Amino acid sequence: MKQSFINDLQKIVGEQFTLSDKESLAVYGYDSTPELESLPGAVVLPGSTEEVSRVVALCHDAGVSVTPRGSGTNLSGGSLSAGGVVLQTSRLNRVVEIDEENLTATVETGVITSALHRDVEGRGLFYPPDPGSMNISTMGGNVAENSGGLRGLKYGVTSDYVMGLTTILPDGVLLKTGGKAVKNVAGYNLNDLLVSSEGTLGVFTEVMVRLIPKPPAKKTMLVHFPELEQAALTVSRIIAARIIPATLEFLDRVTIRCVEDYARVGLPLDVEAVLLIEVDGHPAVVEEDAAAIRAICEKHRCSFFQTAATAEEALKLATARRVALSALARVKPTTILEDATVPRSCIAPMVKLIQETARKYDLTIGTFGHAGDGNLHPTCLTDERDKDEIARAHQAFAEIFDAAIAMGGTITGEHGVGLAKKKYLPKLVGEAGVRVMRNIKESFDPKGILNPGKVF
Amino acid sequence: MKQSFINDLQKIVGEQFTLSDKESLAVYGYDSTPELESLPGAVVLPGSTEEVSRVVALCHDAGVSVTPRGSGTNLSGGSLSAGGVVLQTSRLNRVVEIDEENLTATVETGVITSALHRDVEGRGLFYPPDPGSMNISTMGGNVAENSGGLRGLKYGVTSDYVMGLTTILPDGVLLKTGGKAVKNVAGYNLNDLLVSSEGTLGVFTEVMVRLIPKPPAKKTMLVHFPELEQAALTVSRIIAARIIPATLEFLDRVTIRCVEDYARVGLPLDVEAVLLIEVDGHPAVVEEDAAAIRAICEKHRCSFFQTAATAEEALKLATARRVALSALARVKPTTILEDATVPRSCIAPMVKLIQETARKYDLTIGTFGHAGDGNLHPTCLTDERDKDEIARAHQAFAEIFDAAIAMGGTITGEHGVGLAKKKYLPKLVGEAGVRVMRNIKESFDPKGILNPGKVF
Numbered sequence: 021m022k023q024s025f026i027n028d029l030q031k032i033v034g035e036q037f038t039l040s041d042k043e044s045l046a047v048y049g050y051d052s053t054p055e056l057e058s059l060p061g062a063v064v065l066p067g068s069t070e071e072v073s074r075v076v077a078l079c080h081d082a083g084v085s086v087t088p089r090g091s092g093t094n095l096s097g098g099s100l101s102a103g104g105v106v107l108q109t110s111r112l113n114r115v116v117e118i119d120e121e122n123l124t125a126t127v128e129t130g131v132i133t134s135a136l137h138r139d140v141e142g143r144g145l146f147y148p149p150d151p152g153s154m155n156i157s158t159m160g161g162n163v164a165e166n167s168g169g170l171r172g173l174k175y176g177v178t179s180d181y182v183m184g185l186t187t188i189l190p191d192g193v194l195l196k197t198g199g200k201a202v203k204n205v206a207g208y209n210l211n212d213l214l215v216s217s218e219g220t221l222g223v224f225t226e227v228m229v230r231l232i233p234k235p236p237a238k239k240t241m242l243v244h245f246p247e248l249e250q251a252a253l254t255v256s257r258i259i260a261a262r263i264i265p266a267t268l269e270f271l272d273r274v275t276i277r278c279v280e281d282y283a284r285v286g287l288p289l290d291v292e293a294v295l296l297i298e299v300d301g302h303p304a305v306v307e308e309d310a311a312a313i314r315a316i317c318e319k320h321r322c323s324f325f326q327t328a329a330t331a332e333e334a335l336k337l338a339t340a341r342r343v344a345l346s347a348l349a350r351v352k353p354t355t356i357l358e359d360a361t362v363p364r365s366c367i368a369p370m371v372k373l374i375q376e377t378a379r380k381y382d383l384t385i386g387t388f389g390h391a392g393d394g395n396l397h398p399t400c401l402t403d404e405r406d407k408d409e410i411a412r413a414h415q416a417f418a419e420i421f422d423a424a425i426a427m428g429g430t431i432t433g434e435h436g437v438g439l440a441k442k443k444y445l446p447k448l449v450g451e452a453g454v455r456v457m458r459n460i461k462e463s464f465d466p467k468g469i470l471n472p473g474k475v476f
Numbered sequence: 477m478k479q480s481f482i483n484d485l486q487k488i489v490g491e492q493f494t495l496s497d498k499e500s501l502a503v504y505g506y507d508s509t510p511e512l513e514s515l516p517g518a519v520v521l522p523g524s525t526e527e528v529s530r531v532v533a534l535c536h537d538a539g540v541s542v543t544p545r546g547s548g549t550n551l552s553g554g555s556l557s558a559g560g561v562v563l564q565t566s567r568l569n570r571v572v573e574i575d576e577e578n579l580t581a582t583v584e585t586g587v588i589t590s591a592l593h594r595d596v597e598g599r600g601l602f603y604p605p606d607p608g609s610m611n612i613s614t615m616g617g618n619v620a621e622n623s624g625g626l627r628g629l630k631y632g633v634t635s636d637y638v639m640g641l642t643t644i645l646p647d648g649v650l651l652k653t654g655g656k657a658v659k660n661v662a663g664y665n666l667n668d669l670l671v672s673s674e675g676t677l678g679v680f681t682e683v684m685v686r687l688i689p690k691p692p693a694k695k696t697m698l699v700h701f702p703e704l705e706q707a708a709l710t711v712s713r714i715i716a717a718r719i720i721p722a723t724l725e726f727l728d729r730v731t732i733r734c735v736e737d738y739a740r741v742g743l744p745l746d747v748e749a750v751l752l753i754e755v756d757g758h759p760a761v762v763e764e765d766a767a768a769i770r771a772i773c774e775k776h777r778c779s780f781f782q783t784a785a786t787a788e789e790a791l792k793l794a795t796a797r798r799v800a801l802s803a804l805a806r807v808k809p810t811t812i813l814e815d816a817t818v819p820r821s822c823i824a825p826m827v828k829l830i831q832e833t834a835r836k837y838d839l840t841i842g843t844f845g846h847a848g849d850g851n852l853h854p855t856c857l858t859d860e861r862d863k864d865e866i867a868r869a870h871q872a873f874a875e876i877f878d879a880a881i882a883m884g885g886t887i888t889g890e891h892g893v894g895l896a897k898k899k900y901l902p903k904l905v906g907e908a909g910v911r912v913m914r915n916i917k918e919s920f921d922p923k924g925i926l927n928p929g930k931v932f
Contacts, residue, residue: 121712121821144718166661177659179668180636195908200819203633203851203889205622205672206897206904207931208913212635212668216661233718256577262600262689304760363656365577395659433659441662448662452651456920457664463915475663 021061021103025082029064029105032074037111039063048106051092051099052153053440054354055404060087060101067111069186069194069225076223077192079105080469086190087471088219090130090161093153095357096438098165098218098474109160112225115139122200124183126228129160133167136229146234148175151434152345160224166216168434170341173392174266174300175232177434179215184228187214187221190465195222202230213460218436219471221464235300238266239310240334243317244291244324248272248375251293252368254320255391258297259364261316263309267298268392269341272371275348275386275399276340282347285340291323295391296341298334344388345399352384352401354410358417360424361433364394373423374398381412395433422447437475445476477517477559481538485520485561488530493521493567504562507548507555508609509896510810511860516543516557523567525642525650525681532679533648535561536925542646543927544675546586546617549609551813552894554621554674554930565616568681571595578656580639582684585616589623592685602690604631607890608801616680622672624890626797629848630722630756631688633890635671640684643670643677646921651678658686669916674892675927677920691756694722695766696790699773700747700780704728704831707749708824710776711847714753715820717772719765723754724848725797728827731804731842731855732796738803741796747779751847752797754790800844801855808840808857810866814873816880817889820850829879830854837868851889878903893931901932 021040030038039045040062049059061084066072079086085104092099099106112128118140119125125140125147133154140147150169151157157167163185168177184198197210214221245251255268271279271294280287287294295317299309310327317325328334349355362370371387374396378385389397398420400413421431421444431437431444446454458476477496486494495501496518505515517540522528535542541560548555555562568584574596575581581596581603589610596603606625607613613623619641624633640654653666670677701707711724727735727750736743743750751773755765766783773781784790805811818826827843830852834841845853854876856869877887877900887893887900902910914932 119819119821121716122819123715166665168659172659179665189908189912193908195912196906197909199884199886201817201851201885201889202820202849203624203628203817203846204886205890205892206886206888207893207901207909208677208916209622209635209668209672210909210912212665213916216665221664233720259579260577264689302758302761302764305758308758361657361659363575363578364658365575390659393658395657428655429657430655430660430662432662433657434661436661437663445663450652452645452649453653453663453666456645456651456666459919460664460669460916463919464912 033064033066037065051094053097056097058100058102060106061103063106065108073188073192076188080191088223090158091156093157095435096440098438123231129224131159145231149178165436170267174264181229186226188223190470237303237306238300239306240328241297242326242337243295243322245293248292250320257316266300269296270391272387275388278347348386348399354402354404356400359433359435361395362427362429366427377416381416489520489522495519507550509553512553514556514558516562517559519562521564529644529648532644536647544679546614547612549613551891552896554894579687585680587615601687605634621892626723630720637685642682644679646926693759693762694756695762696784697753698782698793699751699778701749704748706776713772722756725752726847728843731844734803804842810858810860812856815889815891817851818883818885822883833872837872
């Protein structure tokens with residue numbers, strides 16, 4: 021990147037917030053996606069919406085690409101730049117307003133997700149989306165990827181909470197969408213189009229989210245199943261009984277063994293599946309739902325049913341699920357975490373298919389995830405230096421995605437397309453879908469400045 | 477319209493479903509919007525998605541506009557065509573599937589909203605959106621306008637339930653978006669962009685909506701307030717107490733008098749406001765919430781608090797609200813129903829401003845609506861032959877919209893922009909907002925075939 025251009029960036033954000041030395045660029049050369057690396061030309065850390073606007077306008081005029089980046093927890097390569105400017109949002113970290121009367125929180129997009137949780141929960145309010153990376157991830161990243169989490173079954177995902185956005189368009193112009201009116205149909209729904217646009221339509225600098233009252237009670241249950249099929253059936257039967265738990269998570273045998281090996285939480289090594297179930301709400305409802313869930317689990321031959329007696333115990337039970345990825349990741353150098361998603365009625369055939377595919381290609385794949393949402397994380401434990409195994413892993417995932425699509429599911433439930441899943445998108449959305457998406461991108465960004473090469 | 481083109485339409489949908497006689501065109505020359513009339517060139521009633529695709533492709537090639545129309549309950553002139561083809565969806569009226577395991581309903585877009593309610597409630601399931609016109613309106617119209625309803629406060633609006641759409645694009649190509657996977661971030665969120673696009677981006681032929689378990693209990697309350705301010709404060713205080721009723725509706729003095737005159741439901745004529753409140757959910761929660769709400773109402777000097785003892789009584793109490801529009805509409809020949817919407821904390825100043833504006837311009841304006849959502853319906857009772865009064869009414873509404881925008885609200889909460897509010901849109905979304913929306917329209921419909929002249 022030309023020094024004169026870097027000087028122009030420095031004039032906007034300051035010298036200390038413009039990085040272009042080799043070491044810094046290397047740090048921003050990867051995100052949490054395996055196998056992908058790509059060096060940016062410069063990294064800027066703007067401190068205000070206005071600085072973001074000026075950086076984007078400068079890049080637009082110079083024909084230099086801009087890739088927004090939060091904490092880099094992206095799992096599809098969406099925050100990587102090839103020679104362009106990485107716009108890092110960590111300095112946009114102010115909580116602008118918590119409006120307790122209208123139940124909204126307005127934050128700059130560099131605010132960490134779990135920091136917002138703590139802030140609003142202290143006021144008896146609740147911001148439900150809780151992605152696995154919530155202690156590191158930024159609200160802006162959550163909006164760009166439409167992050168889910170463990171509470172998605174009952175409470176939905178990020179897009180269900182975004183009420184307003186401040187966005188810098190690809191030419192540097194500021195766009196405000198939405199607001200505190202809970203109903204708004206004035207023109208196209210730009211908020212929901214911008215959410216999950218993976219940094220390709222605009223750079224978010226502020227987000228206003230809807231809050232809800234914090235549920236007064238919660239019950240956490242951990243259930244062991246000797247038979248995989250029965251665990252999957254239990255998921256379906258709970259929903260069929262008109263019970264919507266906040267959390268309904270699944271761990272398979274491979275994951276259970278890794279978790280136990282890593283965290284020693286007392287999981288049995290001889291079961292095929294574990295379900296982590298949380299119900300929340302009014303204490304009476306929580307009691308009834310928990311009793312009904314226990315009956316369903318027992319009918320489906322669970323071997324053990326544990327209910328947390330205290331908040332600490334609940335946290336311990338949830339640990340088994342929360343550490344799943346870390347536990348799997350330490351087994352081998354490379355962890356390929358996917359998020360094939362199916363209608364929830366297809367959980368059992370999908371888990372079976374993943375296990376069969378792993379055997380067929382001689383791979384170690386642990387599967388865990390949001391069973392109630394049909395959102396599974398088949399996770400391949402491998403080593404990217406082993407070219408042959410990596411090739412087999414890609415072949416296996418191609419088959420898993422094909423199967424997910426055939427079941428009426430999708431190639432990504434919450435990680436985004438980014439670079440990693442571009443080749444699968446046309447299969448899912450068809451030629452018409454890709455055409456419409458490309459046209460929208462072109463209509464926002466005719467010069468192709470913003471996070472180029474992603475999604476399509 | 478040329479006879480040869482009408483013949484081509486007939487070849488696709490059949491002679492009996494192609495209308496071009498003067499009388500038929502006159503019937504489709506207006507919708508539920510006052511003051512607007514516009515004759516189409518022809519009306520077609522296709523019987524399948526394929527016929528819709530062929531009609532749209534034919535029009536696209538011939539450069540003839542297409543305006544989709546459900547039951548014509550539109551309140552912003554969105555279903556009117558000036559010389560083009562009106563595509564009426566009433567024959568697309570099949571329930572395709574109710575999937576009780578995945579909690580989805582898939583229907584053709586001509587299905588009547590309340591028919592879907594009855595169908596799913598018979599199975600213990602629930603489709604919450606309940607616009608005032610639900611006994612006539614179609615699901616396709618609800619999707620195009622992103623309809624709300626009386627249960628929006630707790631349950632949200634149509635867009636919160638749309639999981640999948642089958643859409644015919646402006647060139648006749650079929651686009652399927654979304655599906656049964658409850659989480660899906662593969663590419664841009666086209667579902668939510670298409671919802672509320674007011675027939676300008678595509679013609680919907682099928683919609684898949686999410687269902688939820690039917691709440692087991694419900695309690696309906698009607699509360700009288702001698703002071704307007706106290707009624708508005710009650711709305712705020714209920715939410716601040718972390719209670720989210722399903723319904724929290726408001727009627728002002730003008731509306732109360734008209735309703736009582738029309739339906740004789742026993743409303744007092746000496747109060748300033750009435751609130752209709754419904755809580756639903758688990759019986760224990762319903763009891764507690766109702767008690768807490770009663771305490772708040774009494775603290776704010778309600779003069780009367782009535783709780784329905786039976787389902788019939790609940791229906792009777794809700795009648796006061798459900799008939800509000802009909803009751804107002806019979807007073808004068810022309811009813812201008814608006815939906816200025818503000819953050820809910822601004823309900824009191826907004827109602828006051830509406831009343832003052834009515835006095836200032838010597839108009840009769842009754843206000844009722846979804847107070848919990850901040851979504852009010854100031855309704856001017858007038859006569860379109862009285863040019864002077866109509867001019868004053870428009871002046872008054874312009875001021876009311878300006879005030880709504882100034883309070884952080886919007887020009888339409890649930891009726892859409894259509895023709896009626898085009899002039900207010902730039903004030904709300906700004907130059908950048910209009911530009912982005914126009915570019916999206918252009919990217920979908922470069923020939924400007926689909927419902928031209930609406931929204932922008």
